[in-house]
């Protein structure tokens with residue numbers, strides 16, 4: 001039976017999981033779940049995930065949340081055709097893990113800290129939160145120097161995590177031109193990630209519209 005994914009199109013971590021599922025050829029039973037309508041706080045959803053977050057994946061023996069853990073699981077469980085997505089070699093795997101943690105704690109976190117007050121509480125964005133996004137993008141730009149992808153010259157799950165954060169930053173108007181390596185890497189991800197247009201680019205267009213509406217731009 002296809003695993004169930006509770007998700008929302010616009011959510012960056014949901015987008016990385018859906019693209020990864022596509023990359024490993026995994027069909028998902030998709031259940032749209034909108035946190036803005038309280039759908040992650042219902043009694044039924046809390047029984048599945050007490051942390052009330054999407055993406056949440058329910059597969060045969062496991063209920064899993066935290067998108068990067070889901071990416072690791074999908075690569076380990078279903079990525080048999082492309083073992084390089086999450087390399088088994090200890091050194092390469094450590095580098096992939098480092099980039100996943102960089103996304104979790106730095107780039108992805110900077111994006112969420114910037115956007116959530118605007119989306120949820122209609123607050124004006126804080127300039128120091130924007131500065132954190134730029135700090136993170138400058139680091140990513142440095143890390144990508146001399147590489148095609150986040151780790152070496154092949155797509156890994158680290159790219160799936162990072163790409164939704166970087167493209168979301170761009171969607172809300174963060175200028176990426178100064179980050180030449182990031183720009184080039186985004187183009188490569190777009191070309192090589194199956195379903196990028198439908199699963200990442202279109203939702204980013206919606207984020208962009210929503211952000212402009214909230215900001216009255």
Ligand SMILES: N[C@@H](CCC(=O)N[C@@H](CS)C(=O)NCC(=O)O)C(=O)O
Nearest residue numbers: 011013035040052053054055066067
């Ligand atoms: N670190 C988590 C973040 C998940 C997350 O915060 N998801 C948001 C949507 S983007 C959510 O579900 N918010 C609803 C809530 O916290 O109630 C991940 O990567 O999966």
